[in-house]
Amino acid sequence: MTCLKHTLPNGLQLIAECYPDAYTLGMGFFVRAGSRDEPPELAGVSHFLEHMAFKGTPTMTAEEVNLAFDRIGAAYNAFTGEDATVYFAAVLPEFQEAACRLLAELMRPVLPPGEFDREKQVILEEIHMYLDEPPFGADDLCRAKFFADHPLGRSVLGSPASVGAINVERMRAYHQGRYAPNNMVLAAAGRVDFDALVRQAEAFCGAWEPWDVDRMLHPLEPAYGFHLAPKPSATHEYLIQLSEGPSGYSEDRFAAHLSAAVVGDDSGSRLFWEFVDSGLAESASLGFSEHEDAGVFTLVLSCAEELFSDNLKRLRNLICRLESDGITEEELQRAKRKIFTRTVLAGERPRNRLFSLGLRWLLFQSYQSVQEKLRLLEAVTLEDVNRLIQRYPLSCHASVAAGPLEAISTAGA
Amino acid sequence: MISSANHNTLVHRYPNGLILLGEPMPWVESAAFTIAVPAGSGWDPDDRSGLASVTCEMCLRGAGDRDNRRFISDLESLGVEWSESISAFHMRFSGSCAADVLPQALQIFADVLCRARLPQDELENARQGLLQDILSVEDDPADLARRELRRRFFPIPFNRPNEGEADHVRAITWAEVRDHYERHFRPNGTILGVAGKFDWDRLRSQVGDLLADWPSRGAPPVAEKPQTAVVAHIHYPSQQTHIALAYPSVDYDHPQYFEAVGAVGILSGGMSARLFTEIRDKRGLCYSIHASHRVRPRMGAVLCYSGTTAERAQETLNVLIRELIRLKDGVLEEELDRLKSQYRTGLVMHQESTAARSAAVVTDWHLLGRTRSLTEIDQRIRGLTTDALNRFLQENPPRSFTIVTVGPQPLEVPRDVLEAHAA
Numbered sequence: 149m150t151c152l153k154h155t156l157p158n159g160l161q162l163i164a165e166c167y168p169d170a171y172t173l174g175m176g177f178f179v180r181a182g183s184r185d186e187p188p189e190l191a192g193v194s195h196f197l198e199h200m201a202f203k204g205t206p207t208m209t210a211e212e213v214n215l216a217f218d219r220i221g222a223a224y225n226a227f228t229g230e231d232a233t234v235y236f237a238a239v240l241p242e243f244q245e246a247a248c249r250l251l252a253e254l255m256r257p258v259l260p261p262g263e264f265d266r267e268k269q270v271i272l273e274e275i276h277m278y279l280d281e282p283p284f285g286a287d288d289l290c291r292a293k294f295f296a297d298h299p300l301g302r303s304v305l306g307s308p309a310s311v312g313a314i315n316v317e318r319m320r321a322y323h324q325g326r327y328a329p330n331n332m333v334l335a336a337a338g339r340v341d342f343d344a345l346v347r348q349a350e351a352f353c354g355a356w357e358p359w360d361v362d363r364m365l366h367p368l369e370p371a372y373g374f375h376l377a378p379k380p381s382a383t384h385e386y387l388i389q390l391s392e393g394p395s396g397y398s399e400d401r402f403a404a405h406l407s408a409a410v411v412g413d414d415s416g417s418r419l420f421w422e423f424v425d426s427g428l429a430e431s432a433s434l435g436f437s438e439h440e441d442a443g444v445f446t447l448v449l450s451c452a453e454e455l456f457s458d459n460l461k462r463l464r465n466l467i468c469r470l471e472s473d474g475i476t477e478e479e480l481q482r483a484k485r486k487i488f489t490r491t492v493l494a495g496e497r498p499r500n501r502l503f504s505l506g507l508r509w510l511l512f513q514s515y516q517s518v519q520e521k522l523r524l525l526e527a528v529t530l531e532d533v534n535r536l537i538q539r540y541p542l543s544c545h546a547s548v549a550a551g552p553l554e555a556i557s558t559a560g561a
Numbered sequence: 562m563i564s565s566a567n568h569n570t571l572v573h574r575y576p577n578g579l580i581l582l583g584e585p586m587p588w589v590e591s592a593a594f595t596i597a598v599p600a601g602s603g604w605d606p607d608d609r610s611g612l613a614s615v616t617c618e619m620c621l622r623g624a625g626d627r628d629n630r631r632f633i634s635d636l637e638s639l640g641v642e643w644s645e646s647i648s649a650f651h652m653r654f655s656g657s658c659a660a661d662v663l664p665q666a667l668q669i670f671a672d673v674l675c676r677a678r679l680p681q682d683e684l685e686n687a688r689q690g691l692l693q694d695i696l697s698v699e700d701d702p703a704d705l706a707r708r709e710l711r712r713r714f715f716p717i718p719f720n721r722p723n724e725g726e727a728d729h730v731r732a733i734t735w736a737e738v739r740d741h742y743e744r745h746f747r748p749n750g751t752i753l754g755v756a757g758k759f760d761w762d763r764l765r766s767q768v769g770d771l772l773a774d775w776p777s778r779g780a781p782p783v784a785e786k787p788q789t790a791v792v793a794h795i796h797y798p799s800q801q802t803h804i805a806l807a808y809p810s811v812d813y814d815h816p817q818y819f820e821a822v823g824a825v826g827i828l829s830g831g832m833s834a835r836l837f838t839e840i841r842d843k844r845g846l847c848y849s850i851h852a853s854h855r856v857r858p859r860m861g862a863v864l865c866y867s868g869t870t871a872e873r874a875q876e877t878l879n880v881l882i883r884e885l886i887r888l889k890d891g892v893l894e895e896e897l898d899r900l901k902s903q904y905r906t907g908l909v910m911h912q913e914s915t916a917a918r919s920a921a922v923v924t925d926w927h928l929l930g931r932t933r934s935l936t937e938i939d940q941r942i943r944g945l946t947t948d949a950l951n952r953f954l955q956e957n958p959p960r961s962f963t964i965v966t967v968g969p970q971p972l973e974v975p976r977d978v979l980e981a982h983a984a
Contacts, residue, residue, distance in 0.1 A: 169588065171909045202832070210842065211833070218831035221902030223910070240906055266845035269873075274848035276800040277868050282700050381798045383696045416633045425629070427689025430697050452693055482637045489640035493657055496589050497913045 149498075151515060152342045154349075159330025159358045162349055163509045165337040165517075167498045173244060173338030174499030175345075176236030177251050178506040181326035183306075184230045184299035185363060192306015193314050193322050195228040196271050200319065201235060202226075203263040205253040210263055213253065220246045226254075230300050231439055231511055238499050241339045245348050248334075252352035255327055259316050268311065275305050282450065283386035284379045286550035294390040294546035296371040299364070300439055329353060331361040335506030338498040368392060368442040370546065377550040384430060385456040385551030389447040391542045396438030396512050402528050403536040404443060408436040409483035410475045410533070411542070412447060416482065419449075422466055428455055434542075440511055445542060453552045460556070467542045474534035488522055570922050570932040573765045577777045578749025581768050582922045582932065584756035586915055592663040592757030593915035595923045596670060597651040600745035603719040604781060608732075611691065611725015615733050616741045617645055617652050618687040619679045625672030629683065632669070641666045649719035649857065650927065657916050660758040664767055671771035674746055681735045688730060695727045702799040703849075703868055706967040709795060710805035710864070714963040717786040719857065749777040752926050756918035785859075790961040794971035802874035802968030803866070806881065808959050810854060810861035813928040818861070819941045820953035825854040825863055826900040827892045827950075828884065833899060835884050840867065846877045856928060863959065871969050878972050882962070886978070889958035891951040904942045908935050 154162040182194050203210040217224045217237065224237035224247075235254050237247045279285050288303040295301025305311075334349055336342075370392050394400035412419040412434020423429035429451035437444050451459050494500045495518045508514055516524070549556060571583035605612045622629040636643055636656075643656035643666075654673060658666050698704045712720050753772075755764060790808075797803075811821045828836050829852040840850045847869035855862045865885075869877045911917050912935055925932040966972050 171913055172906070211838070214831070214833040214838070214842070215899070218833040218899040219902055221899075221904075221906035223906060224832075238906070238910065240909060266842075269845035270841060270848050273801070273846070273869055273873075276870050277703075277848050280702050280799045280801050280803075280868070282697070383699045384693070416637050421630075424690060425686060427686040427691075427693070430690070430693035450693075450697065452696060482634065485640045486637055486642075489642055489658065492659070493591055493642065496591060496915075497910075 149517070151517065154346050156329065156349060156354055158354065158356055159328070160349060160353050160356070161333045161509065162345060163333060163335050163505060163515065164340045164342050164345060165498065165501055165505055166340045166342055167338055170339040170498040172238055172499055173241055173336060173340050174236060174238045174502035175244070175247050175251065175334070175336040176234050176502055176506055177255055178333045178335055178510040179233045179255070179327060180231070180331045180361070180363060180510055181233050182229050182231045183302040183304045185326060186302060186322070188302070189310065190314055190318060190322060191302055191310035192271070192304070193319055194233055195304050195306070196268070196311060196314060197257070197319055197323055198226045198228045198233050198235070199267050199271060200259055200264065201254040201257045203267055204258045204260045205256055206258060208253060213250065216246070216250055222247055228304055230302070230304065232507060234503065234506065236502060241341070244341060244344065248345065248348040249352050255332070255353070257323070259320055261316055264316050268314070271305075271311050272308055275308055275311065278305065282382070282384065283388055283448075284377070284382070284550045286377050286386055286388050286548040289375065289377055290388040290390055290546055290548040293373065293375055293548065294370050296369065298366055298368055298442070300442060326361060328359045328361050329356040330358040333506055333510045335502060335509060337501040337505055365441040370544070372544055372546055375546075375548045376553065376556060377548055378552070378554050379550050380552055382551045383453065384450050385453050385549055385553055387447070387449040387460075387547060387549050389545045389547040391445040391447070391540065391545040393436055393443030393445050393540050394536070395441055395443050397440070398443070400532070400536055401438055401443065402525050403532040404436045404445070404540070405487065406480060406483045406525070406528055407475070407533050407536055408434045408445060409486055410479045411470060413483070413486065418466060418470070422462060423449065423451070423459065428459055428462070445540070447542065447545075456549070456551070456553060457556055471537060471541055471543060474537060475530070477530050480530050480533060484525060487525060491518055491522060569934060571761050575748065575769060575773050577773060577775055579772055579775065580752045580926060581765060582752065582754040582926060583759065583761050583764060584754065584918050584922050585759070585761070586757050586918065589757050589915055590660055591657060591915055592660045592755060592759050593657040593919040594655065594663070594667065595754045595919040596654045596674070597752045597923045597927060598674065598746055599650065599750035599780070600652045600741070601648050601650040602721045602723045602725070603649040603783060604745055605718070605721060605725065607718070609729050609737060610721050611695070611730040612733055612737060612741050613647050613652060614691055614723065614725050615687055615730060616738050617647055618691060619684065619738050620673050620677035620742060621645060622680055622683050622687065623678035624669070625676045627669070627672065628678070629680065636666070636669060639665055647723040649715070649721070649723070655916065655920065663755070663759060667767065668771060674751070674772065675775050677742060679735070679739055679742060684735050684738065688733065691724060691730055692727055695722070695724050695730065698722070698724070702797050702801070702803045702967045703866070705795065705797070706803040706805040706965050707866065709793065709967070710807055710963065710965040713788060713791050713793060713965060714807040714862065715857070716788065716860070718783065719785065720788070744778070744781060747778040748772060748775045750780060752923045754919040754923035754926070756922065757915035790963045792964045792974050795965065795967045797967045797969070799968050800870060801868040802871045802966055802970070802972065803868045804874065804878055804881070804972070805965045806865040807963045808863050808885070808961055810863050811957065812859055812861045813856040815861070817953045819945060820950050821861060821957070822854045823897065823900060823945050823950050824888060824892070824954055825852055826903070827888070827896050828852045830900050830903055836865075836881065839884055840877060840880050844876070844880065846873050846880070858928060874966070874968060875972050878974070882975070882978055885959040885962075889954045891954065892947055894947050897945060897947050897950065901942055901945065905939070908939055911935065
């Protein structure tokens with residue numbers, strides 16, 4: 149495997165992990181445009197724009213875009229987050245050029261008004277779909293509470309009202325603000341012909357003019373507290389709990405991932421033994437995610453209504469023990485082994501590397517091979533993790549409970 | 562490119578009936594295994610729906626000389642990623658790991674098969690966890706629609722919710738769990754599939770050492786009873802109306818199986834496929850719409866799902882049914898060509914995954930008594946023609962729809978559709 153990089157004169161950056169023995173390749177445009185970049189009155193525009201990218205380009209109609217991707221047998225899609233919008237396709241090596249050309253087309257959508265109105269309906273359906281599923285919007289609400297005025301607290305989907313108010317002109321202005329070639333990365337992983345990729349990017353993207361793009365980074369000043377979001381028809385109570393962690397620039401992020409695995413992995417973790425193995429909860433887990441100016445631990449727990457109050461107390465005690473005693477060397481070694489296995493197994497399907505490769509380069513201008521990542525994880529000591537647990541206490545959190553309960557005693561929770 | 566190593570799966574049948582399948586993928590450094598035990602939810606007693614699920618939970622709570630905690634910590638220390646699942650026919654245990662620890666991983670799961678501890682004092686924990694899983698389905702109307710569709714469509718008793726019914730699970734005793742384990746965990750009918758990097762001779766002999774003494778038992782009889790098509794609505798205070806629809810198709814062993822799968826691909830095989838184009842792209846009626854072909858012994862089925870706000874649900878259902886009925890008018894050469902490209906990519910990607918391959922060979926053996934190599938599948942897909950597909954659709958047009966809707970209001974299913982397309 150070799151990692152190769154190149155920057156076009158207009159600032160578009162290319163990065164690829166080339167595995168000559170792979171059977172397929174994954175490729176994607178990673179755009180530094182997400183919900184954090186939206187003015188509040190345009191909440192949801194990044195995600196809506198991601199849908200509209202497939203709805204007509206300077207040379208293709210929406211139907212032609214879909215037909216062209218399907219003709220080359222691509223597995224393709226897109227997703228939007230707080231920090232980035234990603235358009236990707238996995239193809240056989242012989243279709244590298246076609247995939248690059250089609251993905252590049254998506255970066256210059258024409259936003260036809262008829263398609264815009266129809267797709268707005270699809271977005272509204274998507275919002276309603278998530279409101280029907282647990283945790284019934286409590287995740288968005290908890291982000292808004294925790295991040296307070298920080299841009300990372302904005303909803304990716306937006307609300308029916310904010311999406312309803314977006315029009316073609318405002319979306320176009322947003323696109324013209326964020327989709328500069330110097331604000332995106334073209335990443336690829338798998339059986340990539342990199343010299344050809346450079347030529348293809350020059351041919352399909354070389355004419356795009358660059359312009360200045362800003363992103364304001366803010367220190368996180370989290371707001372703590374407990375909030376209820378009653379959902380009378382639900383049978384379970386769903387808890388979302390956010391706490392602060394190190395940012396994606398921090399060397400502490402590896403300790404944060406290991407700490408999350410010890411405390412809240414799907415099996416064998418402290419949350420697993422306390423709540424899942426014991427049958428006290430349907431699920432309980434802790435994850436860690438990195439942004440440019442913040443890191444976030446997300447704890448989720450769902451259980452029958454009548455067990456919730458007692459489970460909150462148990463959770464409080466579990467976190468209290470964690471913060472007073474730390475984790476053990478044995479727990480750390482098992483978490484390392486677990487993450488190593490996952491990293492190595494995922495690395496066997498090279499296109500799985502695409503997202504971490506592209507996002508890491510887009511947001512942090514940093515690259516780590518699988519081996520380098522394993523080395524950095526291995527270097528984390530018990531002291532590192534226990535220091536992190538003290539520095540970023542899970543006991544300081546914003547929480548939202550969605551479900552049938554209309555009042556909960558949270559004394560000390 | 563399909564690797565030539567994918568031409569033949571290695572097969573060994575032990576005297577006690579256990580089947581070992583080996584799918585060599587020498588280009589990887591890992592191995593994945595899938596163990597299917599003939600102890601799925603279809604064998605639950607009528608008043609104990611969920612017994613298979615509780616038994617599955619219990620047999621992972623310690624086996625051989627390992628208790629619950631040591632079972633998990635040993636697997637984690639070895640670096641084995643594992644999971645378990647229940648289907649109508651099987652209890653499945655799957656795992657992936659570095660190739661060099663496969664023998665230790667198989668040894669731990671051999672204990673699960675033959676020497677599960679079934680700790681009596683943990684039954685309550687297992688039961689409470691499962692009860693919460695069962696109730697959580699009630700909180701997700703899309704899941705609820707799919708569960709209620711399966712219940713009304715598939716032959717009894719293979720139509721049960723795999724996780725079981727809450728009232729039944731509350732009544733399960735430890736003696737019932739032990740009896741279920743002793744009755745249904747048997748080598749005859751169990752299939753162990755391994756894909757990845759391994760030495761076949763060594764694997765065969767190791768599995769023999771671990772499981773050749775496992776005594777075979779008679780297969781418990783089960784009588785299958787087909788159901789007739791119905792339309793049902795479940796009232797639910799949701800934002801969207803969730804539409805789940807099923808109709809019969811051919812089974813996995815049928816000479817026209819690939820035509821049947823191709824027809825579903827024309828409906829739902831990509832963003833240019835018919836359902837996505839007509840329902841989402843042209844009309845903006847929904848976010849989620851898809852159809853898939855499913856196989857079971859002696860039957861195939863097409864399952865469709867869409868979720869859409871209540872006031873647009875009727876139109877969504879109408880367009881969905883119209884597209885299903887329109888299939889018999891034929892498919893176009895270009896549609897089939899696109900589909901073939903997608904399958905080609907899908908097969909090559911499938912070959913990159915040891916976990917997917919080990920699961921696929923086990924399913925093949927269960928349904929066919931042999932495996933289909935990727936080369937064979939590739940040839941069958943390349944050989945599909947519009948003539949063959951259209952002949953299949955004329956002989957087997959979508960009909961006999963079972964429809965379940967979950968939402969604030971019931972939908973009208975056009976009477977002529979039900980009458981004209983009844984079986």
